[in-house]
Amino acid sequence: MPALPPLNPPIRTLLGPGPSDIHPRVLAAMTRPTVGHLDPYYLQVMDKVQGGLRELFRTTNRMTFAVSGTGSAGMEATVVNLIEPGDAMIVGVNGVFGGRMTDVAERAGAKVTKIERPWGEVFTPEEVKKAVDAVKPKVVGIVMAETSTGAYQPIEEIAKIVHDAGALLLVDAVTSLGGVPVEVDKWGIDAIYSGTQKCLSCPPGLAPVSFNQRAMDAILGRKTKVQSWYLDVTMLANYWGSDRVYHHTAPINMSYGLYEAVSIILEEGLDACFARHALNHRALKAGLAAIDIKYAAQEGHQLPMLNAVHVPAGVDEAKVRSDLLNRFGIEIGAGLGAFKGKVWRIGLMGYGARPANVYLVLSALEQLLAEQGCKFEPGASVAAASEIYRQ
Numbered sequence: 001m002p003a004l005p006p007l008n009p010p011i012r013t014l015l016g017p018g019p020s021d022i023h024p025r026v027l028a029a030m031t032r033p034t035v036g037h038l039d040p041y042y043l044q045v046m047d048k049v050q051g052g053l054r055e056l057f058r059t060t061n062r063m064t065f066a067v068s069g070t071g072s073a074g075m076e077a078t079v080v081n082l083i084e085p086g087d088a089m090i091v092g093v094n095g096v097f098g099g100r101m102t103d104v105a106e107r108a109g110a111k112v113t114k115i116e117r118p119w120g121e122v123f124t125p126e127e128v129k130k131a132v133d134a135v136k137p138k139v140v141g142i143v144m145a146e147t148s149t150g151a152y153q154p155i156e157e158i159a160k161i162v163h164d165a166g167a168l169l170l171v172d173a174v175t176s177l178g179g180v181p182v183e184v185d186k187w188g189i190d191a192i193y194s195g196t197q198k199c200l201s202c203p204p205g206l207a208p209v210s211f212n213q214r215a216m217d218a219i220l221g222r223k224t225k226v227q228s229w230y231l232d233v234t235m236l237a238n239y240w241g242s243d244r245v246y247h248h249t250a251p252i253n254m255s256y257g258l259y260e261a262v263s264i265i266l267e268e269g270l271d272a273c274f275a276r277h278a279l280n281h282r283a284l285k286a287g288l289a290a291i292d293i294k295y296a297a298q299e300g301h302q303l304p305m306l307n308a309v310h311v312p313a314g315v316d317e318a319k320v321r322s323d324l325l326n327r328f329g330i331e332i333g334a335g336l337g338a339f340k341g342k343v344w345r346i347g348l349m350g351y352g353a354r355p356a357n358v359y360l361v362l363s364a365l366e367q368l369l370a371e372q373g374c375k376f377e378p379g380a381s382v383a384a385a386s387e388i389y390r391q
Contacts, residue, residue, distance in 0.1 A: 010329070012329050012331050013328075013352075014352060015346055015347050016332050018195070018198045018347060019203065019204050020201050020350050020351065022203055023201045026201060026203075027257075030203075037246075042252060049066060050065055052259070052263065053065070053208045053262065056177055056182070057173075057182055057210050059185045061184065061211060063210065063212075064208075066196075066208050066209070071194060071196075072100070073231065075097075077209055077233070078170055078191045078193050079104045079105050080108045081215075082219065083139060085224065086111060088137040088138055089112050089140070090131050091115075091140075092117075092123050092142040093115070093117075094118070094122065097143050097148060113134075119149045120296045120308070120339075121297075121298045123153065123158070125158055128140070128162070136166075137165075141170040144176045144182070145173065147174065148337060149308050149339065150296060150297040152180070152303045155169075168215055169189055170192070171193075172192075173192050173193065174195045174198060175303065176194070176303075177195075177199060177208065178350060179199035179274070180304065184210055190211070191211050193208070195207050196208070199349045200265070202260075203254065205254045276353055277304040280304070283358050287385035288365075290377075290383070291365070291374070292312065292374075295307065295309055295310070296309060304348070305348055305353065306346075306348075307345070307348065310342065310343055314372070315374065316372060324361075324364055328364040332347075332361070333347070346361060362382050362385055366381055366382075
């Protein structure tokens with residue numbers, strides 16, 4: 001059998017819904033020597049990663065750690081630990097990932113009640129209260145940053161409604177962590193999960209999660225075993241806790257990457273990091289408006305790190321994405337589900353959220369849209385973005 005050809009991936013600028021561009025320091029960290037998963041050095045790394053994740057989640061939760069798996073593993077880990085067969089659960093569905101949470105919960109045996117909003121819109125506290133009063137659920141699951149639509153869901157008021165009803169609040173923060181404030185303790189989030197490949201600018205492969213004491217009491221009080229052996233928090237607690245009981249072989253070098261990714265954000269400062277994402281979002285939005293491209297998510301509830309925008313009438317959306325990739329080396333995302341063929345998803349996440357990328361994607365889009373007959377003042381998008389930065 002002949003040897004495999006040399007590995008030579010193309011150089012891309014990743015401005016889609018994830019993965020995002022990886023910070024060079026993270027890539028360098030991942031090349032460091034591998035040690036054993038119970039090596040004293042690696043245990044120190046685990047401790048520091050836990051401490052850093054607590055800072056990002058703004059929590060003191062002891063049970064804060066990184067699941068060995070992508071963001072979807074974080075979703076599954078939180079759901080299957082909180083849900084026992086027959087438990088009532090409410091899930092907010094206003095995009096792909098609310099639908100995915102519903103599927104995971106049903107597979108775990110939950111009796112799921114969906115509350116739904118049109119794609120791009122968010123839920124009001126009144127809608128959640130009406131459902132909670134009717135269903136009296138054990139768990140309410142909601143997506144804070146819906147990656148499929150760019151919608152930014154407020155959490156704080158919903159958390160109070162859920163807790164007043166005696167239920168647990170589960171939050172999807174896959175796209176929000178590291179890009180906008182995530183206040184686990186202040187808002188009273190009981191369980192939360194994220195992923196490394198979005199605003200943390202780390203490769204996909206780990207899922208930061210956090211459980212507060214209310215959630216852990218529910219898990220420890222279960223009458224049935226957790227559906228998943230691999231994701232059972234009661235066993236993972238013994239590995240990530242002081243006992244260090246072997247559970248599985250953790251992805252050592254991915255942990256190095258996450259360590260470095262968290263370090264970079266904390267060096268910048270969380271508030272400065274959030275302000276940077278917001279500034280680049282405003283510049284991109286101004287630039288897109290100048291060439292008549294409008295946002296798909298509800299005004300006032302648009303994510304700064306994931307910009308879902310309507311494809312202009314008459315434009316071949318797939319050709320634009322293909323040309324961006326093949327001619328400019330830029331990846332943006334297509335629409336999913338109800339938005340398939342109707343929107344582009346432009347990510348400005350983590351290391352990718354910088355002016356050079358805003359100018360790059362705007363100028364490339366201008367050229368490709370002009371080639372398809374769109375009319376606008378040449379250079380208008382770049383000028384509009386520049387004005388935001390100048391201000």
